[in-house]
Amino acid sequence: MHRFDVIVVGGGTAGAIAAVAAARRGAHTCLVDGAGHLGGTCVALANITPFHNSRGEAVVQGLAQELVEHIGAQGGTRGKPHLPNFAGIGGSFTPVDPEAMKVALFQLAEAAGVELWLHTVMVDALTGGTTVTGVRAHNKSGPQTLSAKVVIDATGDADVAQRAGAAYVQDTPEAALNATLLFRVAGVDTDALIADARGAPHKFVLLSDPYLRQVKKLSPGQVMRERVSDIYDFPYIYLSNLVRDYVPRSDWGEWGITGEDKSEWGRLKPFGARFSIMPLPHRRDVVTLNVTSLTFDATDGAQRSRAEMEGLRQMQLALEILRRYVPGFARSFLHTVLPGVSVRASRRIVGEYELKRDDVENGARFADGIARGSYPMSVAVRPGVREHLFVRDGGDYDIPYRCLVPRDMDGLLVAGRCLSASREAIGSARMGAQCMAYGEAAATAAALAAERGVAPRAVDVATLRRALKEQKAIV
Ligand SMILES: Cc1cc2nc3c(=O)[nH]c(=O)nc-3n(C[C@H](O)[C@H](O)[C@H](O)COP(=O)(O)OP(=O)(O)OC[C@H]3O[C@@H](n4cnc5c(N)ncnc54)[C@H](O)[C@@H]3O)c2cc1C
Structure with missing residues (x-):
């Protein structure tokens, strides 16, 4: 049995950040991933988006921003990493060199003292009653048993939660967002x-967010004539x-x-x-x-x-x-x-709170907000066809900590696109920059829970938010 304070399962967009954040807070942290590198879907996409809302205000900073700067120090971003997004779908667009991102994540994980278990697939959850106590995994050495005070499920598909018997929802393939081989x-x-x-x-597709046309009074022709002279002025292109x-x-x-x-x-x-x-x-x-x-x-x-x-x-x-x-x-x-079809939607946990369409549209604020989102909700209207529903007035909304806490299971938090959200809300809350912010928040909560010997749901949210602010996260 290998013992840790925190196990993060899935070293993708959310999980790699989570492992670094937990280890930096002093938790003995293990990161398990089936792949041989870190970064998941955002490495395939070669961008992390959105760091800003349509008004140009920052919605994500903290460890995600530090990662962008670390990639930049290796020549892996543009000089100003956050580029304009005149498509109007998400406030800014941040291209990153995918290979530099892999290297940067390894460096951050190593410096923080994360124990990496790559090429290792989580196959089952260990439970005692309704508490997750660890995972069973498999790698070249054979079956492995790992225990922890808190497990963070960052598999994208809520694999740990499902194996542990936690409640989850999953839309039919026709009602869910499509997947893509990039x-x-x-x-x-x-x-x-x-x-x-x-x-x-x-x-x-230009200036989709009504805020840009109605309040900022931009017109597609004017934007193209006056502000776009090369691909980096118009980097998020949709025909x-x-x-x-x-x-x-x-x-x-x-x-x-x-x-x-x-x-x-x-x-x-x-x-x-x-x-x-x-x-x-x-x-x-x-x-x-x-x-x-x-x-x-x-x-x-x-x-x-x-x-x-x-x-x-x-x-x-x-x-x-x-x-x-x-x-x-x-x-x-x-x-x-890119290795493996990239999946937009699969299982989402039933959490203590489900983020809803109204919360996103109306820019909801929550006392336990741990991250901010601003991307419009992409909603499948028929297979392969999506519509976008925007946050009011070009703004942003809070994601509550309760969306990361399974309603019926202790010892477990989720980070990434498997958080608790409705079919519409997940179309916004699934974006890369936000998943990184959930990773930082879940890890900070897990480390606090491990340190104080309490269940993740019992972590004091004021303390958690204060810790996130000290880490320069936006809450
Ligand atoms: C086609 C597509 C286009 C998108 N476009 C953008 C975009 O332009 N910009 C943007 O920011 N976001 C975009 N998104 C959304 C965003 O990239 C994803 O929602 C986000 O990256 C998901 O992060 P995650 O950490 O939940 O999952 P992932 O990044 O997918 O990470 C999951 C990790 O878990 C590992 N894993 C899974 N199961 C197991 C297991 N059982 N055992 C061990 N390891 C396991 C995987 O190997 C992987 O590393 C897009 C998504 C898709 C699919």
Whole structure:
């Protein structure tokens, strides 16, 4: 039996930050991840977003901001890391070099004294009654048993909570947000892409947040003319309708297209309605493509395997479309297929509080707020098609500590996209910068609970918020 104060399961976006935060507070901390590196989905995306709301006010700092600065010190961000986001979906956009992010996370974990258990899969939870006391894991050395005063479930899919028998919710694949096999393409002439955007702003998603048009009085044409001269002025790019704007009508028959609505896109139907293109911070010819769209149950092993194959099929089709029709891509080539389909939605715990659509829309404040979110709620309206519901007045909302605390289980906290939130609210609360803030908050609470010998739900929230403020987190 290996004994720790805190075990973090999942070293992704939330979990890597959680492990560093717990170890810095003096907790003997172990981080378990099935992969061989840290950073999870944000490493695949090569960005961490959003650090600001649509008004330009910071919503996340603390350890997430320190990580961005650490990546920057290695040349892995732009000089000013947080870039404007004129798509109006999230207040700022922060591209990071994914390899520098992996290195930076290892350095922070090592300096904090985290014990890393990589290539180690959590297979079961250890429980005593309704308290989680540790996990069973498996790696090259065989089965492992690890115990802790507090376990943080940062698996994205709430694997620990589910194995422990905690209550959770999961939407049907059709009602949940789709998943995506991300890939990167090199050899892109991004100047040509930006010239197209400047000449025809209506082909791009611009200023979606009503606050930007109504209060800030920005217009898409004016923004493109006056503020955008290269890809880093317009880094969060969505083509608004691939078929209407790029595939000539004379070619529609070849693809089986019968109309501009996504339901009429023939062989291109599997793609998400918005084709998303994101630059890396230091290579203007390499972009990440967020375009494939997969509808399946991400907690079903067999379906997850099949989704990888379907993702690859869609990726090849997307490459053909990009090269033939989208300015700047004619001579592009495949650079990287990111490891594993990236999942937007699966299990979420039933927590002491469920974050709701009204809380997000109305910019709710909570006495136990431990993080702030500002991204609009992406909600699936039909497979592959999402709508965005915005926070009022370009603002932000609090995420209460209770969303990280399972209602029916002690010894366990969650961090990341498996927090307690409604189907709509998770569409906002799942973003990378927020997941990092949950990681810092859950770890700080876990360390306080371990130190004081109390259950995580009994941690004094005033003390927790004070500790987070001292760590420069925004609460
Ligand atoms: C396609 C897509 C596009 C997105 N776009 C953006 C964007 O542009 N910007 C942004 O900031 N956010 C974006 N998001 C949202 C955001 O990236 C994710 O919601 C967030 O990164 C999730 O963080 P997490 O820590 O919960 O999970 P992850 O980062 O996925 O980490 C989970 C970790 O747990 C490990 N793990 C899982 N199960 C086990 C187990 N049983 N045993 C051991 N280890 C395990 C995994 O290996 C992984 O490292 C996007 C999400 C998706 C899917």
